[in-house]
Amino acid sequence: MDALDRQIIAALRTNGRATYADLGRQVGLSASAVHERVGKLESSGVITGYHAVVDPRLVGLGVTALVGIHPSDTADDDEVAAALARLPEVESCYAVAGDEAFVVKVRVATVDDLERTLVRLRRIDGVARTNTTVVLSTRFEGRPNSPEEPAPRAE
Amino acid sequence: MDALDRQIIAALRTNGRATYADLGRQVGLSASAVHERVGKLESSGVITGYHAVVDPRLVGLGVTALVGIHPSDTADDDEVAAALARLPEVESCYAVAGDEAFVVKVRVATVDDLERTLVRLRRIDGVARTNTTVVLSTRFEGRPNSPEEPAPRAE
DNA sequence: GGTGAAAGGATAAAATG
DNA sequence: CATTTTATCCTTTCACC
Numbered sequence: 597m598d599a600l601d602r603q604i605i606a607a608l609r610t611n612g613r614a615t616y617a618d619l620g621r622q623v624g625l626s627a628s629a630v631h632e633r634v635g636k637l638e639s640s641g642v643i644t645g646y647h648a649v650v651d652p653r654l655v656g657l658g659v660t661a662l663v664g665i666h667p668s669d670t671a672d673d674d675e676v677a678a679a680l681a682r683l684p685e686v687e688s689c690y691a692v693a694g695d696e697a698f699v700v701k702v703r704v705a706t707v708d709d710l711e712r713t714l715v716r717l718r719r720i721d722g723v724a725r726t727n728t729t730v731v732l733s734t735r736f737e738g739r740p741n742s743p744e745e746p747a748p749r750a751e
Numbered sequence: 752m753d754a755l756d757r758q759i760i761a762a763l764r765t766n767g768r769a770t771y772a773d774l775g776r777q778v779g780l781s782a783s784a785v786h787e788r789v790g791k792l793e794s795s796g797v798i799t800g801y802h803a804v805v806d807p808r809l810v811g812l813g814v815t816a817l818v819g820i821h822p823s824d825t826a827d828d829d830e831v832a833a834a835l836a837r838l839p840e841v842e843s844c845y846a847v848a849g850d851e852a853f854v855v856k857v858r859v860a861t862v863d864d865l866e867r868t869l870v871r872l873r874r875i876d877g878v879a880r881t882n883t884t885v886v887l888s889t890r891f892e893g894r895p896n897s898p899e900e901p902a903p904r905a906e
Numbered sequence: 907g908g909t910g911a912a913a914g915g916a917t918a919a920a921a922t923g
Numbered sequence: 924c925a926t927t928t929t930a931t932c933c934t935t936t937c938a939c940c
């Protein structure tokens with residue numbers, strides 16, 4: 597992991613579909629050198645994947661909420677996390693310090709769906725209570741913060 | 752936006768580097784048909800970009816926190832959001848309902864850095880108080896939840 | 907909308923410095 | 924480690940349906 601690797605990672609974070617030839621031009625290496633480096637970054641687990649980013653509103657997921665999950669006394673964290681993972685509406689799940697066991701990010705189409713999802717969350721064994729914060733607007737999300745990045749916008 | 756588009760989106764969410772030929776095989780179209788559809792999805796703003804996903808711990812960002820931003824009485828939300836965007840440690844920023852104006856996700860290397868970042872956050876004009884929740888572990892993050900997905904893993 | 911063909915480019919896997 | 928090379932595959936455009 598040298599400066600070149602970090603440059604390549606930064607480039608792939610802003611444009612995950614950049615070709616190896618492009619990356620090579622950006623960092624001053626041949627395409628095959630970049631290819632080999634990226635392969636190593638992937639197999640060493642530094643790069644875990646590549647995702648298209650979609651505007652949630654345009655795919656029918658206009659409602660986002662952050663939900664704190666309060667555990668019951670008998671809760672098994674791993675079981676709760678596994679149950680949370682089974683709900684497709686739960687996009688992210690963080691185990692946290694504090695009264696809550698987890699904070700999850702939920703994306704659904706409507707507030708009705710949100711209500712249904714919250715009912716499902718509260719029915720999970722080990723969940724005592726939920727504390728929901730509705731997201732009014734996403735100002736920015738998932739910015740690459742590691743190295744130098746001029747713009748938060750992608751592609 | 753038909754079922755084919757949704758399939759293509761799902762495929763690109765799980766593997767943002769899938770080739771058009773790959774996508775074509777997955778959805779039963781020719782590569783050029785997929786190419787045209789993806790182009791339209793991009794220019795219509797449905798697909799906003801492609802990002803490599805990196806293991807934060809392996810790039811020196813082992814500490815994650817969720818920070819609620821309490822506004823002062825005179826706060827201008829847009830100015831606060833702009834100031835938050837200027838801090839590279841702030842990866843995501845959500846305007847929320849409730850006492851807090853924003854919830855942000857912060858990623859830093861150490862708890863020392865977290866403390867420094869919190870000081871900077873509280874110094875922002877319009878920020879009265881912060882409420883920090885330290886993330887102990889990320890169980891999963893950024894899963895594609897839209898359509899059918901067998902595995903949350905990418906690539 | 908889709909297909910298929912063809913030129914130009916990119917990838918992947920060698921051998922080499 | 925990077926480069927160059929090579930065969931193979933992919934991208935991109937275009938004529939056509």
